[in-house]
Amino acid sequence: MISYKFRLYPNKEQIERLNKQLDSHRWLYNQALEQRKTAYEQKSESINYRMQAAWLTQQRKASNQRVKAVNVSTCQRTLKRMDKAFAAFFRRVKAGETPGYPRFKGYNRFNSLEYTYSDGIKIKDGSLYVQHVGNVRIRQHRPIEGKIKTAIIKRKADKWFVCFSVEPGPQPQPGRSFKALKLLRTEESVGLDMGLFHLVITSDGEFFDAPKYLRKSLRRLRIIQRCIARRKEGSNRRHKAVNKLQRLHDYVANQRRDTAHKISRKLVDRYDLIAVENLNVSGMVKNHRLAKSISDAAWSTFQDILISKAENAGKMVVKVDPKYTSQECSGCGKIVKKDLSVRVHECPDCGLMLDRDVNAAKNILARGRRVQEST
Ligand SMILES: [Zn+2]
Structure with missing residues (x-):
């Protein structure tokens, strides 16, 4: 996998929408963490990723506004991230360490959205389409060679970026087929x-x-x-x-x-x-x-x-x-x-x-x- 990082130039409204997306996902992350914490502390029960994914579907059906206008697979990836933080925590407990409990994320601690390409995100006519956000201006200073697998939108200070994870492979180019490339x-x-x-x-x-x-x-x-x-x-x-x-x-x-x-x-x-x-x-x-x-x-x-x-x-x-x-x-x-x-x-x-x-x-x-x- 090779990664490509490009700067994004969202306009004012798009920035607002991107921030709103991050906020929804941060809410989801914290909510999922809260559920696990309560279940563990009050009933010594453990909740796994599958149960939380099912809970997410339920919330969407119940028209929870927080998780309505967001991409589903991105939500699942956010839940997975929390799941990973938990798994790492238990691994350290098992190893006899005393790790800090996974933390709730404050505004400045939650800065990325993970997408499965091209579900809700796609490069189109020189800009980056992001579901619920729009066509964001992207400065793509070199062509991507290979197949894009995932995309992560990042907020860093006041700047926005997108990182693509790309599986290198022959890339069909106009007028230059893979066969020609090999020759x-x-x-x-x-x-x-x-x-x-x-x-x-x-x-x-x-x-x-x-x-x-x-x-x-x-x-x-x-x-x-x-x-x-x-x-x-x-x-x-x-x-x-x-x-x-x-x-x-x-x-x-x-x-x-x-x-x-x-x-x-x-x-x-x-x-x-x-x-x-x-x-x-x-x-x-x-x-x-x-x-x-x-x-x-x-x-x-x-x-x-x-x-x-x-x-x-x-x-x-x-x-x-x-x-x-x-x-x-x-x-x-x-x-x-x-x-x-x-x-x-x-x-x-x-x-x-x-x-x-x-x-x-x-x-x-x-x-x-x-x-x-x-x-
Ligand atoms: Zn010599």
Whole structure:
């Protein structure tokens, strides 16, 4: 599953209606919680999801205004959410912990509506139709590739978003059938190195950089982080900065996904075989250096998206052992030791001179070819 997040621009009336929807669902959530709590405390009985779903149907039949003008399956998903919170609570009780009882949701604690696509929600003529709300303006900055399974509308501060969960798969495009997509073979292969200075470096000597807007956000991220480090623990000012940091983190993750989508689209269109380094996840967790952890996160996002796009297009991504890819000479195989500050690979044996990252990408490609041949 890949997720796509788009900003929504509801008008004044639509905002009112969306807030009303959230309010109805919050009421439903709290009501369901109340029922379980009372049953448990007064009669030591437990109420399950099925019983509450039946209760919901009854309420709708009885024309309860709260649950009349809302989408049914979205209501069921709200009940399921409460059910999950309960299950988690009992799991912790069983494990001998003393967890907090699931909480009633206040206005600021209930901010999302979950839909089964396309039941009550649908992209239509460039806007997002939402049942009982209308056609909401959406800024869909990239096409969705695959089948939309669920949609979640979110309220965050004063902004609105929709997140689609998409099952990657061949997407019928106008004038370009799946069959044609499969036949788009180029017979070309490429190795990719991912660096700190450039996002992606190819064995063909091509460099993909993070777009300016992403670099700008990363700079802001570092500034806020430093700011937090300076502020006193537990202080109000620090708390504020931490909040700001969290919001910026979300924002950066989204920009990063966009970038990864764009670059991997280009690569998948152009190459049949793509070799990448097998990222050592356990090694990544141990590394506490900030710059490193940020780029690691970027790389795994990029790889995930690249792989799913390649699968869609019937192309291949091979993961190779990352050991010594930057030290080995891609011309003759000699190990040429160099630390991170040395940007050029210069081989004393065969005389090859290359950008260090391009040299690494060439090694990755050679290993990828070997892997492919052996399978
Ligand atoms: Zn050499």
